[in-house]
Amino acid sequence: MMRWALIGASTIAAQYMIRAMRAQPDGEVVRVVSGSAERGAAYAETHGIATSGTDLDTALADASVDAVYISTTNEKHFAQAMAAIDAGKHVLCEKPLAMTLADAAAMVRAAETAGVVFATNHHLRCSGSHRAVRDLIAQGRVGRVLSLRVHHAVYLPENLQGWRIKAAEAGGGVTPDITVHDADVTRFLLGEDPETVVGQIGETGLGQGVEDSAMSVWSMPSGAMVMSHESFTHPFAGSGVEVHGTEGSIFARGVMTQNPVGEIELVTAEGREAVPFDDHDLYVEGVRLFAEAVAGRGQPAATGWDGVKSLAVALAVREAALSGVRQTVDYGDAK
Numbered sequence: 592m593m594r595w596a597l598i599g600a601s602t603i604a605a606q607y608m609i610r611a612m613r614a615q616p617d618g619e620v621v622r623v624v625s626g627s628a629e630r631g632a633a634y635a636e637t638h639g640i641a642t643s644g645t646d647l648d649t650a651l652a653d654a655s656v657d658a659v660y661i662s663t664t665n666e667k668h669f670a671q672a673m674a675a676i677d678a679g680k681h682v683l684c685e686k687p688l689a690m691t692l693a694d695a696a697a698m699v700r701a702a703e704t705a706g707v708v709f710a711t712n713h714h715l716r717c718s719g720s721h722r723a724v725r726d727l728i729a730q731g732r733v734g735r736v737l738s739l740r741v742h743h744a745v746y747l748p749e750n751l752q753g754w755r756i757k758a759a760e761a762g763g764g765v766t767p768d769i770t771v772h773d774a775d776v777t778r779f780l781l782g783e784d785p786e787t788v789v790g791q792i793g794e795t796g797l798g799q800g801v802e803d804s805a806m807s808v809w810s811m812p813s814g815a816m817v818m819s820h821e822s823f824t825h826p827f828a829g830s831g832v833e834v835h836g837t838e839g840s841i842f843a844r845g846v847m848t849q850n851p852v853g854e855i856e857l858v859t860a861e862g863r864e865a866v867p868f869d870d871h872d873l874y875v876e877g878v879r880l881f882a883e884a885v886a887g888r889g890q891p892a893a894t895g896w897d898g899v900k901s902l903a904v905a906l907a908v909r910e911a912a913l914s915g916v917r918q919t920v921d922y923g924d925a926k
């Protein structure tokens with residue numbers, strides 16, 4: 592039995608996560624904590640959640656709550672996660688974990704000390720498509736990886752055009768929002784951590800005081816080069832990830848998404864081949880692996896340290912763009 596408290600009456604919980612928690616054989620959502628009593632109550636009613644409230648400590652004092660899912664705006668994650676860890680709850684936290692690397696690392700260390708499971712909700716690791724790409728690379732189907740290109744310039748839906756495009760203090764901007772995902776996908780696919788980055792950011796139509804677009808190039812320890820493009824302003828660009836190696840290329844189109852969609856093609860000297868992949872729900876799989884980890888079986892799809900590292904890359908991209916100076920990614924003491 593896993594009983595969840597939601598911290599944050601968010602869109603992502605409404606659209607994907609509540610369903611993912613309830614899709615587990617023994618998953619229940621028992622509470623929601625909101626900054627507004629009225630919004631929390633309305634949210635609880637809409638989603639059939641028994642209890643709502645504005646006081647985090649009250650929710651954390653509920654001994655029947657096993658785990659919390661934090662999906663408030665980004666500047667709130669740190670204090671809420673620390674309180675939950677302090678109360679002995681397991682934590683599934685949204686990306687970016689925090690506003691600074693030091694805060695993110697402190698959260699993960701606190702969870703280790705407390706002996707609770709702490710995970711980052713990097714859902715793309717849970718997709719059949721990304722797993723298939725990773726398997727092709729691991730099987731040597733493209734030979735030595737020379738480069739990877741991430742295409743993640745999308746159009747931010749109107750209902751999400753709030754804090755993301757105008758509130759730097761709430762962690763707005765495309766680098767904390769999407770570059771973190773691309774950093775995690777790259778680490779997941781290649782099994783190595785970006786070393787240095789150069790980049791550019793800009794406001795191209797939606798951003799008001801925060802960047803809505805970013806392009807960056809990362810060097811990897813193996814010598815592979817990574818090109819990453821994120822945006823909120825591109826209605827028709829489509830998304831994808833390409834991996835190019837000495838023996839082949841992988842084109843995964845339409846896969847930088849919340850749903851199990853897209854297509855993968857492997858191109859080698861033998862020709863072109865469509866690569867099948869599993870179409871399970873990404874978020875259901877993420878919650879399943881989290882629950883398994885709580886039960887003592889394995890690790891969550893993305894650990895806390897994975898969340899620290901994806902944040903480190905995103906912060907380096909923004910700093911490289913702002914300073915015009917190549918940055919060495921600072922992972923602090925991340926494992």
Ligand code: NDP
Nearest residue numbers: 599600601602603625626627662663664665685686687712
């Ligand atoms: P929302 O803007 O929907 O929710 C964030 C907070 O905004 C909520 O906690 C809520 O505050 C408040 N809020 C929500 N709706 C309203 C409203 N109508 N009026 C006033 N306030 C409102 O954000 P998202 O769900 O898009 O993102 C939340 C977090 O999840 C972020 O950290 C984001 O990065 C992450 N995320 C992750 C995704 C993934 O796939 N891993 C996908 C999307 C988001 P309160 O709780 O106080 O009621």
